Amino acid sequence: MAGLVMGVLTVLLAILAAWFLFFTRRRREDEPPLENGWLPYLGLAFQFGSNPLEFLRSRQKKYGDAVTCKIAGSYFTFILDPFSYCAVFRNGKNLDFQKFAIETSRKVFGHADFTDPKYNLTYEELHHIFRQTLQGPALHPLTSNMMENLQFVMLRSKTSAWTTEGLYSFTFRIMFEAGYLTLFGKDEKALRDDTERFEAHKVLIHKAMNDFKVFDKAFPLIVAGLPIGIIRGVKAAREALAERLQHKYLKKNSSISALTEQRMRYFDPVPYLDELGKARTHNVMLWASQANTLPATFWSLYYMLRSPEAMQAAKTEVENMLQETNQKSGDAEKPVSFSKDQLDNMPLTNSIISEALRLSSASIMIRIATENFTLTLDSGSKIAIRKGDRVALYPQMVHMDSDIYEDPEEFKFNRFLDENGQKKTTFYKNGRKLKSYLMPFGSGISECPGRFFAVNEIKQFLALVLCYYDMELQGDEALPLDNSRAGLGILQPKQDVLFTYKLKNT
Numbered sequence: 001m002a003g004l005v006m007g008v009l010t011v012l013l014a015i016l017a018a019w020f021l022f023f024t025r026r027r028r029e030d031e032p033p034l035e036n037g038w039l040p041y042l043g044l045a046f047q048f049g050s051n052p053l054e055f056l057r058s059r060q061k062k063y064g065d066a067v068t069c070k071i072a073g074s075y076f077t078f079i080l081d082p083f084s085y086c087a088v089f090r091n092g093k094n095l096d097f098q099k100f101a102i103e104t105s106r107k108v109f110g111h112a113d114f115t116d117p118k119y120n121l122t123y124e125e126l127h128h129i130f131r132q133t134l135q136g137p138a139l140h141p142l143t144s145n146m147m148e149n150l151q152f153v154m155l156r157s158k159t160s161a162w163t164t165e166g167l168y169s170f171t172f173r174i175m176f177e178a179g180y181l182t183l184f185g186k187d188e189k190a191l192r193d194d195t196e197r198f199e200a201h202k203v204l205i206h207k208a209m210n211d212f213k214v215f216d217k218a219f220p221l222i223v224a225g226l227p228i229g230i231i232r233g234v235k236a237a238r239e240a241l242a243e244r245l246q247h248k249y250l251k252k253n254s255s256i257s258a259l260t261e262q263r264m265r266y267f268d269p270v271p272y273l274d275e276l277g278k279a280r281t282h283n284v285m286l287w288a289s290q291a292n293t294l295p296a297t298f299w300s301l302y303y304m305l306r307s308p309e310a311m312q313a314a315k316t317e318v319e320n321m322l323q324e325t326n327q328k329s330g331d332a333e334k335p336v337s338f339s340k341d342q343l344d345n346m347p348l349t350n351s352i353i354s355e356a357l358r359l360s361s362a363s364i365m366i367r368i369a370t371e372n373f374t375l376t377l378d379s380g381s382k383i384a385i386r387k388g389d390r391v392a393l394y395p396q397m398v399h400m401d402s403d404i405y406e407d408p409e410e411f412k413f414n415r416f417l418d419e420n421g422q423k424k425t426t427f428y429k430n431g432r433k434l435k436s437y438l439m440p441f442g443s444g445i446s447e448c449p450g451r452f453f454a455v456n457e458i459k460q461f462l463a464l465v466l467c468y469y470d471m472e473l474q475g476d477e478a479l480p481l482d483n484s485r486a487g488l489g490i491l492q493p494k495q496d497v498l499f500t501y502k503l504k505n506t
């Protein structure tokens with residue numbers, strides 16, 4: 001309660017102070033067009049927030065390649081021309097990503113400020129761990145563990161009756177548990193042959209899943225600045241998630257991912273960091289590895305189920321792969337297995353996933369200007385950026401551009417296949433080849449280090465449900481996106497959709 005009163009008072013004071021000191025920023029000659037909006041402090045926050053895509057499209061029509069807007073106390077310069085994106089990605093000297101990322105992460109996850117030298121931590125070292133444990137050779141063990149965990153969850157209930165469930169709920173519970181076990185390891189013996197401990201495991205996962213839902217639901221509000229304490233139950237859920245990720249628990253597990261193992265080793269000797277403090281940083285990994293993957297997996301399966309052609313093509317691809325490796329689908333007693341190299345060679349499934357990502361991704365890329373500097377756009381025009389301002393890119397503008405993607409609202413399962421049935425990488429705007437045409441994982445320095453694993457696990461999921469289940473989607477009206485998470489990554493559906501499934505001939 002005291003938190004709420006303080007929050008309200010702070011906001012009121014901020015508004016008052018802004019009125020008091022009210023002076024609108026004026027555009028300087030070499031700067032992009034400027035919109036301050038009418039509201040003090042908030043500026044254009046509501047107009048932007050209610051529909052970023054429409055907001056930016058209308059500005060592009062009006063101003064062209066770039067515009068600066070005041071939003072919630074900060075000035076954002078949006079680069080609207082996709083050919084100019086690389087000018088932003090390349091300019092690491094004047095545009096900082098870390099500061100913004102760490103501030104946001106601290107606010108949301110409540111971990112320590114690792115930029116404080118007393119912790120003796122560096123962002124570079126943490127980044128190095130991502131690359132080392134989520135990419136290249138590290139993908140082999142990650143993939144085979146995920147394969148095992150997915151099957152463990154899917155084949156646990158061996159009833160062959162038709163079951164009806166929400167598609168989101170189905171995807172969520174399978175991917176969440178499998179992903180959780182893959183990242184943080186498992187008590188192998190308990191899962192195999194000890195009923196009591198197995199039941200305990202199920203309770204634990206169920207609780208973690210619910211805590212994750214509560215926390216993730218409030219995520220947009222906390223990012224927007226609402227103190228976590230004032231939304232009921234959210235802080236408790238976050239802390240409960242972290243609680244379970246303490247080293248004393250993780251150390252007892254086997255098949256822990258290299259990512260978690262190395263992070264544990266890295267954080268263990270850090271001074272001034274208690275056990276819960278370390279666990280909170282692992283909670284960041286839990287969120288990063290699940291929050292986008294879950295809806296992305298949902299949309300991939302949803303669009304595949306809705307399109308008979310996509311479904312048929314995907315089945316054929318999976319069947320060919322089974323044949324090549326002398327495996328048979330549909331036998332729950334003899335689980336199938338695909339290696340990382342085989343998964344790399346599934347262009348059709350890859351195209352389904354890329355297309356689902358294109359349609360559902362709405363992330364924003366933000367950098368903060370460390371100096372006054374000039375950004376040269378693709379057209380050759382130069383725009384001045386002030387120190388402290390944000391430079392922002394909104395890739396959904398590219399993903400939904402009808403000049404780049406014909407009928408951009410439509411799901412076309414083979415959109416990312418070329419005429420040889422291989423991955424298509426040539427997309428054009430105004431007749432010019434475009435370099436950044438699909439950016440669900442961001443780009444440049446902030447590009448998601450888990451992107452290869454993410455696509456892999458979605459592929460595994462799709463391949464396995466095709467192997468094990470007969471599936472049918474209920475109803476055929478198109479499912480709307482929930483735009484309240486625009487800016488934060490993959491959008492979720494507004495509501496769940498029912499589907500029926502059953503294990504094949506068991």
Ligand code: HEM
Nearest residue numbers: 288289292293296363365440441442446447448449450454
């Ligand atoms: C479809 C699934 C996923 C999508 C769409 C996605 C997207 C993104 C995006 C857009 C960013 C950059 C955020 C920014 O620019 O501020 C990011 C960062 C990150 N992602 Fe992912 N991600 C996915 C899955 C994963 C998975 C499975 C993992 C790990 C196992 C992961 C780990 C991370 C990490 C650690 C970062 C922060 C990197 C940094 O601090 O620079 N992501 N992700």
Ligand SMILES: *[C@@H]1O[C@H](CO)[C@@H](O)[C@H](O)[C@H]1NC(C)=O
Nearest residue numbers: 119120121122125269270271
């Ligand atoms: C800081 O960390 C580095 C390696 O990460 C280590 O070699 C060094 O001894 C640490 N310094 C202190 C004061 O703990």
Ligand SMILES: *[C@@H]1O[C@H](CO)[C@@H](O)[C@H](O)[C@H]1NC(C)=O
Nearest residue numbers: 181184185187244249252253
């Ligand atoms: C094993 O890992 C899980 C996370 O997958 C964790 O919740 C659990 O506490 C760990 N320890 C044991 C003994 O199961």
Ligand SMILES: *[C@@H]1O[C@H](CO)[C@@H](O)[C@H](O)[C@H]1NC(C)=O
Nearest residue numbers: 028371372373384385386387
């Ligand atoms: C940056 O530019 C602003 C506005 O153009 C100016 O007021 C300020 O003094 C400049 N700062 C530096 C450090 O040059």
